[in-house]
Amino acid sequence: MYPPQTSLIPTAVALTKFLEVHGFSAFNINYPFWYLGSTPYKFLIGPLIPVLLSFIHRILINSNLFSITIYLVLFSILISALGWGILAYKVQNEKSKFIFLIVLILLLIMPWRYLVAIGLDDASFTIARNFLPFVFISYWSFMKKRNILNTIVGILNTSILLLINTNIIPALIVGSVALGIAYSYQEGKIKGFFKSIKYLIPIIAASLLIATFWYSPSYWLTILTNPSIGGSSTLKATLRIFDLFKGIVPLLLAITAVYFSGKIKSRLMLFSLVWFFTFLFLTLFRLISNIDFWQDWTSWFWELEIGIVLMSSKLILGVTHQVFTLIGDVKYPKLLYNRFSEYLIVFGLIFTLFVAANTLYNKLGRPNLLNRQVPEEVLSSLDRLESISKDNIVFLSGSTVFWADSLYDLRQVRGGRDEVSLDTDWDKASWEIRQGSDPKRSYEWISKLNISYILVHTEDSSEYYHDFNNLKKWEKIGKKVWEKNGDEIISVSNE
Structure with missing residues (x-):
């Protein structure tokens, strides 16, 4: 089984193939086939995915690495839906597990993640994205009960995430801030936000330190001074730092927009809105920067889909609860009318995702996502x-x-x-x-x-x-x- 032409899944296959030939010594040498052999193998991919793929390949000797990688990606999407459902249930803090089922079902039928995971993205980045909700679950547990066990679990999960793919860091930061805001939200006000966040910082810092032991400090320096930015090395670093600060602006705008809305009644909705609007602003910045580079400005649509699903799930939960609770009440018809706008919002958001996915599929030439041959x-x-x-x-x-x-x-x-x-x-x-x-x-x-x-x-x-x-x-x-x-x-x- 093989992905379509536009997929980046072959990069994980190529690097895993090299690991199978050279064993763990591959992590100590340069990869000779890319960038004129200039770059250490361990800079190109985190260690966990090629090791896992190689291990599975040894067991399933009659399967090729492409099939194994695709199955692993699809399995991670399923596990991710469970993770986001569990996170929504914990953040919502209700006895009913209906929110878990809504999130799970919606994420399993939403099209964008499947299309991008198989048709465009790198496998290790896709798997990192799908592991992210479990990191957030450990953060939420830690904020509720700060003990040694939850600290260790938080550091372990974050370290695993970074050893899968470090490109996940922006989403990790946005989600951590959104969780801190949601946890601090009480009686319509945000209380103790900085206290909640300051306890997460050591966990993330410790995980970055662990990741640095593997990748080495020069790995981060290379990313910071990457030659694709242009100019001299010092200028490249300066520009990259300004880029990082620029990335904080959407987060601040999202927090401000949500905080002053005055209508938020739920921690889950607050988390969803901060998450969604941050990535929406980031998408708009990229769109304005270069509208023709669609691969760049659609890169956050995965996160937008998550935000839409979480917001829609909360709206569906609230509306359904009231509708079924008040059946037979004389005000029932009026209630349905008043709630119609919320149903319309949910339908509009979900419909937008399907339109976006269909547009991308057409843009790619409507390829077969799974093929019997290369x-x-x-x-x-x-x-x-x-x-x-x-x-x-x-x-x-x-x-x-x-x-x-x-x-x-x-x-x-x-x-x-x-x-x-x-x-x-x-x-x-x-x-x-x-x-x-x-x-x-x-x-x-x-x-x-x-x-x-x-x-x-x-x-x-x-x-x-x-x-x-x-x-x-x-x-x-x-x-x-x-x-x-x-x-x-x-x-x-x-x-």
Whole structure:
């Protein structure tokens, strides 16, 4: 079983395949197939997912890593629905477990998470997202009863989360603040918020320290000074810090909007609103920044779906309780009329999610999310490139970047996690090769990085991401050695 062309699941497969070959020593060496072999393997993925996939693969020897990864992702989605249901039940603090069932059912039928998990996202990040509610459950238990056991569980869960994928940190911070606000909410007022949060800070800090023992301090420094930001190293760090501060603004706006609404009667609704509006503002910031880069500004839709489900569940619980309690009352028809607006809100929110998911599915070309074979548009060109390139460096773009090393061992310029790359030239070279119009400058970068073959996708290619501009320049750079279905392999002499 294989995902569609646009999926990032192959990156986890590629890294797990490398672990199976080299064992645990893989975590102490550079990964040779991405970013010109510049980057430590342990920077590219947390240790838990490749180790788990490798362990399962040893047991299910007749299953391939793609199938195992997909099943693990789908299982994590199911477990996540249970986790969010349990969290909603605990935060709501009611004897009825109906809220748990509502959240569970809604999350299991909501489409966005399935589509993105299989069709777009990296497997380890998806699994980290799905483990997040269990971290929040441990935080809630700790705030209710601060003892050694709850402290250990909180640190353990957070450490596991970070050792799955550190990209989950923004959602972890937003959720922690939202939980602190919800826990501090009493009789219509927020009391003791900073006291609640200050006890969570040591747990998160201790977990970051544990994660740092694994990743090393240079891992965080690399992310902070990532070359994709641009400018000198100091400037990159400064810009990244300002980016982090900018990310706090939506959270503050969300808290302010919720606090002054004056109509919040529930801790769960307060948590849901802070969570939802924070990610809504973050989405709007990204949308305004670059409306054409839809992969970026839709990246928080997963969190928005969670927020919508939690808000809708609370509304459904409240409305259903009143409706069934007052059946037969003379005011029953009036009650139904007054509650109609709330039902309309719930329907509108859920309907919006289905519309968004359908729009994305159409945007992706309505692919089969689960396939019996590797997508042909990926396989044919990579298979030929592997036979031609031998051990030479190749340049790939689009989805082939992520698929290449899950199927073969191709030494390429790009890779599956740009923010941790230690090579200082790959990003500038990649832009020039794909977007640049000057054949001479493109050749200079190709020669500098010792690239021997480039897989070029023309307008007729079935590749989803058409990254190459100025296709005519390749006639002046190298020799076409293979062509099929709009894909071309260009051989370049670096002598």
